[in-house]
Amino acid sequence: MKKILVAGKVQGVVLKSTDPINFLGTVDKKTGIISDKNHHLFGKSLKGTILVFPSGVGSSVGAYTIYSIKSNDVAPLAMICKKADLTVATGCALANIPLIIITEEEFSSIENGIKISLDTDDTNLIHHQ
Numbered sequence: 001m002k003k004i005l006v007a008g009k010v011q012g013v014v015l016k017s018t019d020p021i022n023f024l025g026t027v028d029k030k031t032g033i034i035s036d037k038n039h040h041l042f043g044k045s046l047k048g049t050i051l052v053f054p055s056g057v058g059s060s061v062g063a064y065t066i067y068s069i070k071s072n073d074v075a076p077l078a079m080i081c082k083k084a085d086l087t088v089a090t091g092c093a094l095a096n097i098p099l100i101i102i103t104e105e106e107f108s109s110i111e112n113g114i115k116i117s118l119d120t121d122d123t124n125l126i127h128h129q
Contacts, residue, residue, distance in 0.1 A: 002106070004120045005089050008098030010077040011117035011129070014110055015049035017041050023062030023091065032074025050118060051076035052110050056088035066091025078118050080126070082107050100125055 019040055021027070026036040027046065034041040046069065056062060066088070069075040078098040079088065092099035098118060102110075106126070110116070115129040 002103075002125050003101040004099075004125070005084055005101065006092045006097060006099040007120040008078060008096070009117075009119045009121065010050065010098060011115065012048060012050045012077045014052050014112055014114050014116055015041070015044060015046065015076070016110060016112035017051075017053040019053070020055045020057040021051075021053050022058035023056060023065040023087065024059045027065055027069060029065050029068040030072055030074070032069045032072070032076075045074070046076045047074040049076045050078045050080065050116060052080045052107070052112075054107070055081055055083040056085045058087065060087050060090070062087040063091035063094060066097065067094045070095035070097060080107075080110070080118070102126075 026034055026039050028035045032046040034044050080100050080102055084101050117127045
């Protein structure tokens with residue numbers, strides 16, 4: 001079952017993480033690049049991607065990081081996760097970044113690097129292209 005937390009319509013290339021993301025400690029606010037050397041997406045840019053990840057973790061200040069990367073024009077186009085914590089939901093709502101929650105099965109079916117479109121007005125939210 002999919003849940004829409006922040007509505008929107010975008011298309012882009014998936015950047016997928018199998019690790020949770022701590023936006024405060026993992027993402028550079030000015031560049032949108034994963035700066036945590038211990039994260040498997042280290043060095044990757046979030047800019048212009050559809051970020052697919054299990055969940056957010058860490059401080060509620062991470063919502064400000066999400067807002068900052070949007071303000072600095074280095075944010076993902078949308079976020080898709082299995083579980084949205086308050087930090088991710090608040091950050092996406094403040095930054096107007098589409099956010100949906102998907103099942104484990106749907107999460108497993110999305111591969112890194114594929115092009116997808118997301119449309120929260122469509123009954124099928126995600127379309128593989």
